[in-house]
Amino acid sequence: MVLQMPGLYGPRQPLPMRVLPLPGESTGSFVNRLAHANGLELWDFLQRVGQGTGSSSDVAARVAKYPQYTEMYVNGPGLEYLAMLAGQPAAVLRRALPGLAPRHRLPGDGDAVWKWPWQPPEGHLVSCCTRCAEGRGVREPAWWLLSDGWRVCARHSQWCDDSRTGPLDGLSLTKLPEVVEAHLERGRLQRQFGGSGEELFADAFQVAAEWWRTMPMVLRWVHRAWACELEDRSTRVMPLVIYPEAARLARLMLEFEQSDLRDTDARGRWLGKAEALMGSWELDVQAGKGPLLDWLHHHRLPADPEAQPADWSGRGRLPLAPGHRRLASTSGPLEQRSCLS
Template sequence: MRSGRRRRGGVVLQVPGLYGPRQPLPLRAHPLPGESTGSFVNRLAHANGLGLADFLQRVGQGVGSSSGDAARVEKYPQYTEMYVNQAGLEYLAVLAGAPAAVLQRALPGLAPRHRLPGDGDAVWKWPWQPSEGHLVRCCTRCAEVRGVREPAWWLVSDSWRVCARHQLWCDDSRTEPQGGLSLKELPEVVAAHLERARLKRQFGRSGEELFADAFQVAADWWRSMPMVLRWVHRAWACGLEDRSIRVMPLVVYPEAAQLAQLMLQFEQSDVRDRDACGRWLGKAEALMESWDLDVQAGRGPLLDWLHRHRAPSDAEAQPAARTRRVRLPLAPGHSRLASPTGTLEARSGLS
């Protein structure tokens, strides 16, 4: 008879149809919010004095070419991510001493869309790069607050993430410093991140998509004129090369946030005719001039955005839709998003 057990509220329960571990490992490792499955599994194994190969024997059978090389996977957690099928998820939950639902809420790599196929034996796979997203080094201070002393990795959409609490820029760089780049000399970057969070909190996905548009425009500006002094100075403040691809999202973040606010004004306007577009473009170009950007070189992305948003949708034209704006009424251009997930630039309707 196939059987296993699931722990719930301190009690180990039988799970019909499941072979495998029947009780948690002696020592627990609590998952960090947004942590990669591979990072969590490594920490759980290490906490119990196990090598990764020994731990994985308890989770099921590995599939795929890289899955058989546990020693190499353990050596490079910054490159690899672990995926499991349903039975593998149950095994991992038993070993971790936590319900599968709790692990899924904390570890994005365990989301249903990443589940390996197969309802039979437990299997796991460890490809050399995530099927979606980027492995970004966790803020060391956030990890330490939760009792984590060894390196841990987030699985996030972008190749970078801001920790506003500790004023750190964390990214997927494999070079030093791995503890994050200090933003103490760049409070405008932290403020930009908070503005992005505000838009998402206030308008949901629509707010995130609008910020993605602004970020895409700012990224295009950087690619055509990377030596703008304010961007160079921000790069230097973090000890980075001013023309490196790594530095781009960091240095343009503040301008993207301010442009997003201007775009928001246009999106919420009841009039988007030719004259309104001209007035908005004038405001955007005035911002560019205040940032010492070449207006002629940077007008193209703004015109592209206006072209997609110049006319309101039918729903916006109705008086009832204007009286109460619980969510941001976006123009038709936003219906052509490349992806609801992915990087900021991928989520922009301009990409």
């Protein structure tokens, strides 16, 4: 941690070389690139975030050397100092860097403060798609701060995640166009139905994840893992291999949620369709029926638009069942946005 005197001793001008933040980039990644662009080691740069001395803690010094594992946080004055050094308005940095969001702001409006904990309190540091970064003039590794530990770059057919055991340029999806198409379908759901579309995808993803845990050797999943040269039972491969099935199941869940018919016959017909999909995917229907029944239980009653959460505007969103709303978050990683544990 570095403490700085307010106002009087703050930086007066930007560093000579400026860099632009990548959308969704971690603060630590951006600061690391800004330091290197100006010929500074990261720790040397941090001591220039205002006047004063760097932390005497050896642990803090070591942590700050690894922006691929850790994240930097600042208070209000610290953000102003960082914005001055970067030559960017603080508002621009806040929009681009999720680690600067108000909920992550350190307390205190006097001395400028930054902290670099060993692990982010929330989110995952995921390697940026190198081709996207290069298109913005970035020639060194950069990291996103994301709710989940992975992201698909549909433009460049890349799977990017928070693994540190493989190459930083991600995994090629050129042999798995169905994964890219599933990602596009997820985007369509979100554009059509807002947060409700994303929450239904989260439900479907949780069901498919449970299927994978129950029967990881399904051939389609094994073949996808091999196509990316990954071990077929590794936890790293799970979100990648189940993505197509999750996207298709989400669309089926949407059909059920759009209907007001929730009686026993309607639930039975929907379950039959879901089981038919499982059969077409060569999944064991009996082994995988449980999560589907759990989902139907939470969605057995139609939605009440009057009882939607406070942030629900109604524009482009689909009211979801009360059983879903009681259990699922409207933000955060997929497991929190699902009504299934």
